[in-house]
Amino acid sequence: MPRRRRLLWTEYRDAYLFLLPWLLGFLLFQAGPMIASLAISMTRWEIVTSPEWVGLGQYVNLVRDDRFYLALYNTAYYVVLGVPTHLAIALLAALLLNVRIGGTSLYRTLYYLPSITPVVANSILWAWIFNTEFGLLNAAIRSLGLPAPFWLQDPAWTKVAFVIMSYWTIGAQMVILLAGLQGVPDHLYEAAAIDGAGTWQRFWNVTLPLITPSLFFNLIVAFIGAFQVFTQAYIITRGGPENATLFYVLYLYRAAFEDFKMGYASALAWVLFLLVLLVTLFQFRVANRWVFYEGELRR
Amino acid sequence: MSLRSGALAGERASPRSRWLARRLAPLLWHLPMIAGALVLSVPLAWLLSTSLKLEGREFVIPPEWIPNPIVWENYPTAMTTLPFHVYFWNTLIVTLGSLSGTLLTGSMAAFAFARLRFPGRGFLFILLLSTLMLPQAVTLIPKFITFRYLGWINTLNPLWMPWWFGGGAFNVFLLRQFLMTLPHELDEAARIDGASNWRIYWSVLMPLCGPALITVAIFSFIHSWNDFLEPLIYLHDAKLRTLALGLRGFQDLYATQWTLMMAASAVIIAPVLILFFACQRYFIRGIHLTGLAGR
Numbered sequence: 001m002p003r004r005r006r007l008l009w010t011e012y013r014d015a016y017l018f019l020l021p022w023l024l025g026f027l028l029f030q031a032g033p034m035i036a037s038l039a040i041s042m043t044r045w046e047i048v049t050s051p052e053w054v055g056l057g058q059y060v061n062l063v064r065d066d067r068f069y070l071a072l073y074n075t076a077y078y079v080v081l082g083v084p085t086h087l088a089i090a091l092l093a094a095l096l097l098n099v100r101i102g103g104t105s106l107y108r109t110l111y112y113l114p115s116i117t118p119v120v121a122n123s124i125l126w127a128w129i130f131n132t133e134f135g136l137l138n139a140a141i142r143s144l145g146l147p148a149p150f151w152l153q154d155p156a157w158t159k160v161a162f163v164i165m166s167y168w169t170i171g172a173q174m175v176i177l178l179a180g181l182q183g184v185p186d187h188l189y190e191a192a193a194i195d196g197a198g199t200w201q202r203f204w205n206v207t208l209p210l211i212t213p214s215l216f217f218n219l220i221v222a223f224i225g226a227f228q229v230f231t232q233a234y235i236i237t238r239g240g241p242e243n244a245t246l247f248y249v250l251y252l253y254r255a256a257f258e259d260f261k262m263g264y265a266s267a268l269a270w271v272l273f274l275l276v277l278l279v280t281l282f283q284f285r286v287a288n289r290w291v292f293y294e295g296e297l298r299r
Numbered sequence: 300m301s302l303r304s305g306a307l308a309g310e311r312a313s314p315r316s317r318w319l320a321r322r323l324a325p326l327l328w329h330l331p332m333i334a335g336a337l338v339l340s341v342p343l344a345w346l347l348s349t350s351l352k353l354e355g356r357e358f359v360i361p362p363e364w365i366p367n368p369i370v371w372e373n374y375p376t377a378m379t380t381l382p383f384h385v386y387f388w389n390t391l392i393v394t395l396g397s398l399s400g401t402l403l404t405g406s407m408a409a410f411a412f413a414r415l416r417f418p419g420r421g422f423l424f425i426l427l428l429s430t431l432m433l434p435q436a437v438t439l440i441p442k443f444i445t446f447r448y449l450g451w452i453n454t455l456n457p458l459w460m461p462w463w464f465g466g467g468a469f470n471v472f473l474l475r476q477f478l479m480t481l482p483h484e485l486d487e488a489a490r491i492d493g494a495s496n497w498r499i500y501w502s503v504l505m506p507l508c509g510p511a512l513i514t515v516a517i518f519s520f521i522h523s524w525n526d527f528l529e530p531l532i533y534l535h536d537a538k539l540r541t542l543a544l545g546l547r548g549f550q551d552l553y554a555t556q557w558t559l560m561m562a563a564s565a566v567i568i569a570p571v572l573i574l575f576f577a578c579q580r581y582f583i584r585g586i587h588l589t590g591l592a593g594r
Contacts, residue, residue: 008416014496015417021404022427022471025464030430033441040440047444096332101325103332109579110336114343116571118525120543121564124550125346128557134358136345143361168342175586220432228436231527235547249436256440257532266440273437280432 034273041266051263058267068268070243071251074159078247079226082163087218090173095203097174098181108178112171123235126165127152130236152237155244162232162245173218180214181207209292216291220283227276248272346568350374350561357557370558377562380553385538386545389455393530393541394523396459401519402512405466409474410500414486430468435528443532457533458526458541462519470515473585477511478504514585517578521571542567 016023041058045051062068093111097104114122129136130151138148151161184207192202230249233239239246239254252272256265344364349357350373352366378384411417412424446457465471481504489503505512530544540548549563575582 011415011496012417015411015415015420018407018411018415018496018500019423021463022408022465023423025404025461026426026430028445028464029442029461030433030438033438033445034433036441036444037437040444047447093335096328096335099325099328101328103329107332107336108583109576111339112582113572113575114339116521116525116575117343117568118527118543118546118571120525120527120546121568124546124560124564125342128349128561129342129345131557134360134362136341136362139360139362168339171339175583179586224432224434228434230436234531235550252436252439253528256443262440262444269437269440272434276432276434 037266037269040262041270043263045262047260047262054263058263059271061264062267062271067243067246067251071246071248074244074246075227075229075248077159078162078229079223081159082166083219083222083226085163086166086170087173087215087222089167090170090218091177091215093170093174094177094181095207098178108175112175115169115171119231120235122165122168123232126161126168126232127236130161130165153241155242158237158241158244162229162236165232166226173222176218177211177214180211184210212291213293216283216287220280223279223283224276227272227279343568346561346565349557350565352558354556354558373558373562374566377549377559378566380559381545381549382538383542383545383563383566386540386542389539390524390541390543393455393458394520396455397462397523398516398519400459400463401466401470402516403466404463405470405515406474406505406508406512407500408465408471409478410504412471413475413478414483414499414504415496427468427471431472439528439532446533452533453535453539455534455539458523458529466515466519470518473515473518474508474511477508481507510581510584513578513581517574517581518585520574524571 040051042053042055043051044054044057097107097111130138132138132148132150132153135151137151141148149157151157188206188210189202192206197205228249229247230253233245233247233250234253237245239250248268249272252265252268255261255268348364348366351369351371352363352373353368353370356363356366408427412420412427442457443452446452449456451457451460485503485507486499489499494503525543526541527543527547530541531547534540534544537548546563546567550560553559
């Protein structure tokens with residue numbers, strides 16, 4: 001018995017030693033900064049000056065700041081328009097590639113490829129594609145005899161342009177959904193076919209419920225990602241035209257690293273954190289109405 | 300579920316139409332797949348095409364797909380107008396530094412979560428997963444201030460050092476999922492032979508984790524290679540720039556010279572694509588490990 005106990009203690013000790021780097025990292029780069037950021041948001045601090053305690057003053061400034069609402073609106077626009085349509089297209093692509101015929105691995109590669117290209121290079125490429133006079137997209141639109149929009153100069157179109165650009169990288173979500181689709185057991189399709197279910201019914205009653213966990217996972221990750229859209233706007237439009245692409249994180253970046261208003265930027269960061277947290281919690285709450293876990297069947 | 304009448308009607312179709320359906324349907328299915336592949340390939344094809352055009356020819360309407368003449372010189376020109384070879388070495392240091400730290404400390408954490416029993420394991424694992432949902436923007440400012448305090452602003456350290464502290468929740472999760480698939484008899488046999496946990500980790504399990512480690516290495520490589528926001532914040536000297544940052548500097552100077560900008564972009568995209576083609580099957584495997592995360 002004492003020997004067993006000693007072994008157990010060794011295991012506990014070793015486990016924490018193995019976890020030590022991660023635990024330190026968690027404290028130094030996640031939990032610590034989170035708390036520090038809350039503290040900084042209660043100060044006025046231009047980094048070269050010493051911080052001055054202002055309580056909730058920065059949050060009061062924030063509520064009165066028109067730019068804050070504008071950044072919030074731009075981001076919400078991008079998220080609400082982009083995330084669901086992006087996911088729907090990724091699902092369509094995954095369904096298309098989820099067949100057992102030759103050549104699908106080549107297609108999978110081609111569909112996935114854009115997702116891993118550096119976003120700076122992407123942004124420069126798409127700035128060229130969206131170019132009003134000489135861009136490829138407007139050349140195609142004009143050849144169809146349609147009026148070509150000023151994608152990057154017209155405030156009404158820029159956010160739409162960014163959403164279109166995001167469709168190029170559906171591959172990352174597609175492969176995850178594809179893994180989900182391939183996890184649907186054949187016998188369920190066979191049973192449905194015997195019951196006389198058509199293609200559409202099989203999709204609606206078998207495929208879709210069984211991949212809801214993958215859809216849910218993608219939705220959560222996509223929301224958090226889209227809330228933080230930054231590089232595209234920084235590179236292509238620099239927040240313009242007329243602040244139409246002044247997204248939340250771009251505004252935060254400017255406050256912190258161009259204007260050096262560390263206190264105000266930290267308040268922005270905490271509001272972002274709370275927003276993302278609220279939306280994520282809301283999604284988890286709604287999830288039990290539509291996400292179906294196979295394990296529940298067996299209970 | 301009830302068997303409705305006429306449910307098997309489809310099975311009673313004539314042999315001829317069944318033959319057609321079996322042969323023709325896959326062929327027809329290729330059409331939308333090809334269409335999708337074409338649409339998604341157009342931007343990169345356009346990038347390549349523009350990068351090889353004579354300056355000025357990129358403004359020809361309608362656009363030319365095959366450049367005439369083909370100007371290979373755009374590539375050396377783009378690469379030498381700014382010191383891209385310096386940016387390349389900086390990126391390599393950051394990428395390899397992050398990658399090795401991620402592999403070592405990430406696999407250690409994964410080993411603890413997958414193979415050892417200890418109080419607080421469930422709680423810490425939930426904590427790990429919850430950090431996946433923490434927006435990067437929230438920790439940005441305190442991290443900047445900390446690194447400034449350490450005198451690390453304008454050095455490459457903030458870009459790779461943090462990866463030596465656990466290697467990121469996503470990678471730990473992926474490695475842990477892989478370790479869970481290995482039989483426990485391996486550890487038990489080694490333990491009976493008197494092996495310590497360190498030995499089990501290093502000599503028994505890690506050699507079997509090759510595919511998962513390669514997957515993590517690729518994800519880590521791509522992340523560091525592509526990262527823009529952190530280099531933008533921490534690096535001010537032109538000679539410290541990473542490739543992503545250098546490309547943006549290039550854009551600042553040559554915003555209207557699309558041929559050169561496309562050439563520079565192509566050079567930065569190429570290594571990632573080559574890596575992807577070389578290690579495709581590991582990608583797919585890694586995605587299968589994480590793709591069922593919702594379950």
